[in-house]
Amino acid sequence: MAARQLSALGVRPGHRVLEIGTATGYVTALLCRRVGEENVFSVEIDGSLGAQARANLDTEGLHPTLQVTDGAMGLADHAPYDRILAPCALREVPTSLAGQLAPGGVLVAPMTDVFYGGATVRLARQDNGDLSGRFFHGASYMPMRSHRLEKLGPPDTTTARRRETNLAPERLYPLGFALYGSACLPGVRMTHGFHQDVRTVWLQAEDGSAAVAGGGTVTVYGPRDLWAEVEEIESEYADRGRPDTASFGMTVTSHGQHLWLDAPAEVISAKSPREAASL
Template structure:
């Protein structure tokens, strides 16, 4: 423990050298040590959540640029061990705070308090009375508030559903979400001052994870993707449970070389609009690179360069490759070329200009 200042300094130096930590945010990171917000019982996210031993392993994890799982299965014992709350990797925290573009006098609403580290960093930068943070899990909110108070800060910590924001302290100049959403909630737009920004991770089915930066004006939020992020979904935005796949419908075909752009954030955004409801992930099975597709209604596909298997009523691999071909003909646009408009008519994804919706 006596060596944490050196560990902290080394981490912050590395974040600054990489460009993740803006110079105007470094004093806040120095004033708010990460270890003050990490409980003793934590997990490392690997193929599954692996417990971290107390002592040097814990300290090494805390002062590495690594996310830390702080809750499994919404806090219920005996579950499957799925991560449901975490402390984000420091480079991501720094990059998002930099993208928030705050200045003195701004009021900020944070959706997803988690461990409280982000709220404390905002308080160190802006002053506690200008920060409101909302957490849906009562136990997580209570522990976060305790850690924040111990660190010397006193933002308003609210136990509530973050989808509704928190109208009592509105309007806010900035809204930042530390959980992904399928759609930007209307309450966030209503509670953001004209000219303010909403910074939120968009989490759709097709392996996406785009960070949206939306300016609010006249009841509309509009802006572009500003990079890729991976966050746990807001609880009310979690996907529906998948329907079982009937193995008897298996249809084999020759293997396929998976193009690199299939796993790009640009294609993930494009496919999320053109192929709503289809989910994708990729990895390795028995040492062989593989893509998995499913639609939550009982269709699925597995793809390797050796063979393709499709299941259920839809040929998902055929649908994906057809849409991917259109994406390539459009120039294989990067994620930053896509934008989102949210208004009373709903949420729309567009390419290069709001006048060119992706449909």
């Protein structure tokens, strides 16, 4: 994972690099060897971990700039940076980090969403200040502390409605579908795995709507029919040829971020919620 991220980062000797999450200092050391220790800046939110990283780097005779602080804020005192690497997962790119990237600079980070576990993106700063680029592989990383989510409560089982379905859970597993679904159904959470040896998908929304599907049946709860919404989206995804991870990209502006398919102009729009019918 680290090798893929560093390859995508495309660091060159003399580049100024900001690393979000020093951890043990291993990747920090690799960056020092590549661009020079005077060009490496790394932040770590955990003080004890930051101290251990400093000790590890001292042992190697490396002395980059290290600071214990919240990575979401970056390190403005030394900006701008030619490259920013975030080994921790982001739910959205903080505006502080985007603003610390030099013109033409590159940010590489694993993104995470409530609909998918993780996908790494390479974003380049455009002439207008926006960041834009493509996803290039899946990666499940611990989220940045400020980006962690609280668990939702259980659905209201008194609203349970059960029916048969032809949509097999495994058709929702590919990361390409998860990226597409995350844009179409913002805020809806999806997890998948096995329940009593049966492949199962769980969906849940903040309004109490939920769905559990597996073994040819689905049970929906709450005011929305989340499974009907997913069936529609999966059908659209299939009509588009089931595009893979590399077909998707992200653009970050001062107003937020959005996903696109094939080209930045092809923004994936959110779908309107569908009310659940009595079954």
